[in-house]
Amino acid sequence: MLEAHGVGFSYPGIRVLQDINLTVEAGERHAIIGPNGAGKTTLFKVLSGEDIAQEGTVTYQGQDVTRKGAWERVKLGFGRTFQVARVFPEMTVLDNMIVALECRQRIRHESGGPWWKVAAGRLLLEEARERLAEVRLGGVADDEAGILSHGDKKRLELGLSLALEPRILLLDEPTAGMSPDDRKEVVQLLKGLQEKRDLTLLLTEHDMDVVFGLATRLTVLSLGQILASGDPEQVRKEPVVREVYLGQRH
Amino acid sequence: MRNDFLDVYFSGVKGRASLVLAMLILVASVPFSPGSGLTFLVGLLMIQAVFAISFNILFGLTGLISFGQAAYFAAGAYGTAYLMQLDVGMPFLVAWVLGGLIGGVFAIAVGLVALRRASGIYFAILSLALGQLVYTVIRYSDALGRDDGMLGIDRPVLNFFLFQIDLGVGERYFYFILIATALLVAFLWWVWHGKLGRVLFAIRQDPDRVRFLGVNVQRYQQYAFVIGGTTAALAGGLMGPWAHILTPELAHWSYSALPILMSLLGGVAYFWGPVAGAIVFAWLGYITRTMPGIQELVIGGVLLVIVLALPGGIAGGAARIRQWLRRRRLTNEKEAGSNA
Ligand SMILES: Nc1ncnc2c1ncn2[C@@H]1O[C@H](COP(=O)(O)OP(=O)(O)OP(=O)(O)O)[C@@H](O)[C@H]1O
Ligand SMILES: [Mg+2]
Numbered sequence: 078m079l080e081a082h083g084v085g086f087s088y089p090g091i092r093v094l095q096d097i098n099l100t101v102e103a104g105e106r107h108a109i110i111g112p113n114g115a116g117k118t119t120l121f122k123v124l125s126g127e128d129i130a131q132e133g134t135v136t137y138q139g140q141d142v143t144r145k146g147a148w149e150r151v152k153l154g155f156g157r158t159f160q161v162a163r164v165f166p167e168m169t170v171l172d173n174m175i176v177a178l179e180c181r182q183r184i185r186h187e188s189g190g191p192w193w194k195v196a197a198g199r200l201l202l203e204e205a206r207e208r209l210a211e212v213r214l215g216g217v218a219d220d221e222a223g224i225l226s227h228g229d230k231k232r233l234e235l236g237l238s239l240a241l242e243p244r245i246l247l248l249d250e251p252t253a254g255m256s257p258d259d260r261k262e263v264v265q266l267l268k269g270l271q272e273k274r275d276l277t278l279l280l281t282e283h284d285m286d287v288v289f290g291l292a293t294r295l296t297v298l299s300l301g302q303i304l305a306s307g308d309p310e311q312v313r314k315e316p317v318v319r320e321v322y323l324g325q326r327h
Numbered sequence: 328m329r330n331d332f333l334d335v336y337f338s339g340v341k342g343r344a345s346l347v348l349a350m351l352i353l354v355a356s357v358p359f360s361p362g363s364g365l366t367f368l369v370g371l372l373m374i375q376a377v378f379a380i381s382f383n384i385l386f387g388l389t390g391l392i393s394f395g396q397a398a399y400f401a402a403g404a405y406g407t408a409y410l411m412q413l414d415v416g417m418p419f420l421v422a423w424v425l426g427g428l429i430g431g432v433f434a435i436a437v438g439l440v441a442l443r444r445a446s447g448i449y450f451a452i453l454s455l456a457l458g459q460l461v462y463t464v465i466r467y468s469d470a471l472g473r474d475d476g477m478l479g480i481d482r483p484v485l486n487f488f489l490f491q492i493d494l495g496v497g498e499r500y501f502y503f504i505l506i507a508t509a510l511l512v513a514f515l516w517w518v519w520h521g522k523l524g525r526v527l528f529a530i531r532q533d534p535d536r537v538r539f540l541g542v543n544v545q546r547y548q549q550y551a552f553v554i555g556g557t558t559a560a561l562a563g564g565l566m567g568p569w570a571h572i573l574t575p576e577l578a579h580w581s582y583s584a585l586p587i588l589m590s591l592l593g594g595v596a597y598f599w600g601p602v603a604g605a606i607v608f609a610w611l612g613y614i615t616r617t618m619p620g621i622q623e624l625v626i627g628g629v630l631l632v633i634v635l636a637l638p639g640g641i642a643g644g645a646a647r648i649r650q651w652l653r654r655r656r657l658t659n660e661k662e663a664g665s666n667a
Contacts, residue, residue, distance in 0.1 A: 127535065151541035163536045165529050167596075176529045179522055180540035195521040241541060 078103040078138060078277055079124065079245055085132030086116075086123050093119045094301045097133070101245070106271060106278040108288045108309070111298035117281040118160055120298065121247050124279070125157045126150040137245075152184050156243030160250050160281075162230035166223030170214055170233060173222050174205040177240040184241070212236040212266070227254040232263070239270065248280040252287050264290045289313075354505055358498040365613075370501050370569050372609040373508040375585065377562035379593075379601035380515050381555045382586035387595035388519060389551040390531030392451040395437070395458020396559055396586050399430040401578035402461060403560025405471050406430070408480050408567035419483030419494075423564045430560020431553050433461075438552035442545050455580055462578040476574035480567040494568070504565050511558055512602075518554055519598045527551055592633055594640025603641045607633075 084097040093116045101107050109117050122128040124135060126147035134143045142150055147157075165173050175197045182189050182201075190198035197205075209215050212232040217225065222233060231251065238246060251267070252260040264287055271278055282288050288295065288309070295309040297318050305312045312318055357369045382396045407426030410417055441453045465471050472478065482495035485503075494500040518524055526547060530537050534544045567573050576582060585608075586601065593604025611629055615622040637644040 125539070127538075147535075147538040148541050148543050151539055155539075157539045159536075163533050165532045165536070167532055168528070172525065176525050177540055179525065180537075180542055184541045189522060193517070195517060195524075197522070237536075237540065 078105075079279070080136045081120075081124065081130075081133060082136070083133035084120075084123060084130045084135065086119055086128065086130055092301060094123065094130075097301075097303060099296065099303065099306070101277060101279050102294075103277050104271075104275070105294050106267070106291050107280070107294045107296065108292035109279070109281045109296045109298055110283070110288060111281075115298045116301040117298055118249055119301075121157070121249050121279075121281070125155055125247050127157075151241065151243075154244030156238040156241055156246040158231070158234045158238050158246075158248050158251065160253065162227070162234040164222045164225075164230050164233050164237065166221065168222055169219050170209065170222050170225070171205055171218040173233060173237060174209055174240060175201065177237040178205055178208075181241050208236055208240055212239075213262075228256065228259050231255065235263075242274065243276070245277040245279065248278065250281055250283065252282065252284055260284060260287055261290075263287075267291060351505070351509065355502070358501055366498060366501055367569075368609055368613060370504050372605055373504055374562050374565050374569070375589070375609070376602045376605040377508050377511045377515075378559055379586040379589040379605050380512065380598070381559040381562065383590045383595055383598075383601045384515060384518065384527075384558075385551055385555040386587075387590060387597075387600070388524060388531060389527045389548060390534075391548060391551065392454070393555065394451050394455035394580065394583055394587075395461075396555070397578050397580065397582035398437075398458035398461040399434060399556040399559035400563035400566075400582070401465065401573075401575075402433050403427055403430045403563030404566045404573050404577055405465060405477070405563075406560070407564035408477050408573055409470065411480065411483065411567070412477075418486050420485065423561065426564040427557050427561035430563070431557035433560075434552045434556020435549070437556075438549045442548055442552070455583070458578070458583060459580060462575055462580075465575045465578055472573075474575060476572055477567065478572050480571050480573065482568045500568060504569065507565060508562070511561060515554075515558060516598060523547075523550065588630060590640075592630055592640055594637075594642030594644075596639060597642035597646070600640050600642040607641065 079099075079101040081097050081099040084094055084099075085092075086094040097120060099120075109120065111117055119128070123130045126142070126145055126149065130143055134141055136142065137150070137153060137155075140153075142153070145153075147155075151157075165176065168176070178201050179189060179197070181187075189201060206215065206218065209218055212235055214229060214233055214236065217229065222230065225233065231254065235248070235251065248267075252263050255263065267278060268291065270276060278291075280291070282291075292309050294307065295312045296306040297304040297312060305315050305318050354369060354373070358366045360366075378396070378400055381399075382393060385391045385393045385396075403426040405426075406429040407422050410422035410425055411419060437454065437457045440457070441450050466474055482493075482500045485492040485494060492499065494503050526537065526542060527550075529540075530542075530544055530547060538544050563577070566577070589604035589608050590601040591604070592607060593602065594600030608626075611626045612622075615625045618625065633641070639646065
């Protein structure tokens, strides 16, 4: 579904990604792990269009998207959340969701009711409340998003991305900063969503319980290169992986 | 946070409608007040209030600093006046709308250059430079009166074919300004509070997040540019017949500072903020009009104090008072409940 061929990327003076070859199959829950600074976030940037790969190509469903901007890829079915959750801090949680749903209306060229109306329509409001309940934010719908806890912001951002009904969702550390209970819940939520709606997941994560609880495929990245990729249990046993990454932590 | 600060006293649709009506009646009664100086100032105030909101659509709503807003205002003012003076019998309303379109087209051009090439402070400086271009063009153009300005601009006659309204009679042009600016404010209110306003406000907070919601951010910033430029030009188009004269100062960068100061003073996060700022500005100008020399000093000092004391501007201060009132009411109700 999503493929990287020989992708390279450098910041001025630092080579961050080298010759990355990666295939994400439709329906996978694909986790990328690696030590801090390995280049996971940079890889996400290049795959999602926030930055453009300097070498190699990125294809999505057979189409070359290497040079497409983020908003164009989103229109094709990409979704993305950030390592440090990004929401609209000066709006209420509900308004955050309304903005996301209205963006979906624009993508699909749907009308949101009479053009002269300033308030969002009733149907859209109902959907917004449902979607907030789905990520367990129904109780804080009228709070300003800027005052939410870190974990709540993460869940809101996940909800905003899901509102666009993406085909492939890139999650950069979806459970960072959450309590162990919240983590388990997010794992359940993501599994449920992925089975219910035909969704492909690509995520990075430092928490091994989340990784092995969720991933159907595992890729290890270190110093900008892929060390191993495959079935999670098998990758876990590879000596080179134990040495470079897992060995340090477990 | 984008709620209207006027909600302190008036909430709900009815309250708001009656407040707007009260404001309209108050302004409409100005020509009946003794002394004619006030009427001219209030007419100017209405025009400048629209000018200030047009700037704040870019700044407070979309997060783009435009240091060249006067260029659109002047383009509309000169464009309308020039078309009026052409001897082709063009109806005034057509000249006015065309003047607005000149501003809109200029905004598209500036937006194409500035949004593509620059961001942040570079964007601001580029908008300033492109604005000064209009100033220079006016100063060297014979048709626009060069440094002397365009003089003797008459109040127009509105021709509706079946009947005519001569706006030169009495204070009719004042009421024309009132109606025209009320329509422009209504339109800008609709932009600010509607679906378009919501996404522009989101872009101001985090353009990258909005890109990842599938929005071509640059195109929406361009929309904000066109709306801000066109409404500034339409406000400018009302100026010529009101003042009877247009001078190049209207396009100077110092005139661009006016809507910036009004918006900061009133509160950029609120739709009515720039209007509140424009009113205070006009009032300060009025009470210091007999102090030549120290006038700027007094106005500058007062602005400094207000901006420092009220970070959210006048509207922000009013919003805090509202929150305080509401909290007090809630605690009072609680106490009353526990006493019962
Ligand atoms: N904007 C930037 N400019 C320059 N260097 C950067 C920039 N962003 C990241 N880097 C560098 O690129 C390398 C990879 O960073 P990246 O954020 O992709 O790592 P990561 O695997 O996501 O790490 P973490 O687990 O800490 O999130 C690091 O050495 C980092 O210092
Ligand atoms: Mg990272």
